[in-house]
Amino acid sequence: KQEVTQIPAALSVPEGENLVLNCSFTDSAIYNLQWFRQDPGKGLTSLLLIQSSQREQTSGRLNASLDKSSGRSTLYIAASQPGDSATYLCAVDTGNQFYFGTGTSLTVIP
Amino acid sequence: GAVVSQHPSWVICKSGTSVKIECRSLDFQATTMFWYRQFPKQSLMLMATSNEGSKATYEQGVEKDKFLINHASLTLSTLTVTSAHPEDSSFYICSARPGLAFETQYFGPGTRLLVL
Numbered sequence: 001k002q003e004v005t006q007i008p009a010a011l012s013v014p015e016g017e018n019l020v021l022n023c024s025f026t027d028s029a030i031y032n033l034q035w036f037r038q039d040p041g042k043g044l045t046s047l048l049l050i051q052s053s054q055r056e057q058t059s060g061r062l063n064a065s066l067d068k069s070s071g072r073s074t075l076y077i078a079a080s081q082p083g084d085s086a087t088y089l090c091a092v093d094t095g096n097q098f099y100f101g102t103g104t105s106l107t108v109i110p
Numbered sequence: 111g112a113v114v115s116q117h118p119s120w121v122i123c124k125s126g127t128s129v130k131i132e133c134r135s136l137d138f139q140a141t142t143m144f145w146y147r148q149f150p151k152q153s154l155m156l157m158a159t160s161n162e163g164s165k166a167t168y169e170q171g172v173e174k175d176k177f178l179i180n181h182a183s184l185t186l187s188t189l190t191v192t193s194a195h196p197e198d199s200s201f202y203i204c205s206a207r208p209g210l211a212f213e214t215q216y217f218g219p220g221t222r223l224l225v226l
Contacts, residue, residue, distance in 0.1 A: 032214060034214065036217075041201075041222065042219070042220070043203060043217060043218065043219035043220035044154075044203065044217045044220075046217070049214055089153060089154070091154075093214060093215070096159075097144065097156050097159060098144070098154075098156070098205070098215060100146075100153045100154045100155075101153060102152075102153050103153050
């Protein structure tokens with residue numbers, strides 16, 4: 001069974017810092033991997049989708065990489081802002097279902 | 111882009127009553143819809159997968175008689191929490207897949223259920 005783990009569970013950084021969130025998964029047989037943002041009490045906002053054949057995707061200050069063979073993905077956030085404070089979830093899509101990670105709670109201090 | 115809606119966004123009910131949550135794909139046909147549950151400070155856990163016109167497939171530990179799922183059309187799936195109890199209070203999120211297995215899922219905004 002696919003297991004998805006995110007490290008760290010919580011992260012607090014001063015505004016302006018670059019940061020990296022990590023996601024690892026146990027089974028490399030995936031269709032794609034997706035990073036989401038979730039604000040408290042809210043639903044999911046899709047940030048980046050990486051197909052299994054891709055190595056990375058970029059959107060603005062966000063860059064996500066995927067190393068399927070090693071079962072790892074990273075989300076890089078450049079020049080962090082207080083508005084980036086949220087929980088970040090990664091999820092792998094096996095074709096049958098999504099498996100979500102445990103999330104990283106990010107706080108960006110002004 | 112693909113949009114999935116959920117109704118209601120908030121529901122408060124008394125213990126013992128039943129609550130229905132709707133999930134609609136607004137601009138695409140969803141052959142498969144998924145229902146997730148999220149408890150506070152935890153990640154999303156898949157409850158069940160439903161395909162239009164057939165019975166839902168429930169994950170281990172999810173009571174199918176308590177969480178009734180109906181996927182009557184290609185744009186609508188409903189989750190009914192029967193005889194709700196306080197421990198059913200949670201955030202319920204649905205997602206919909208347009209068609210083929212390699213296509214991604216699109217998530218609804220979620221429904222927060224509070225059972226008193």
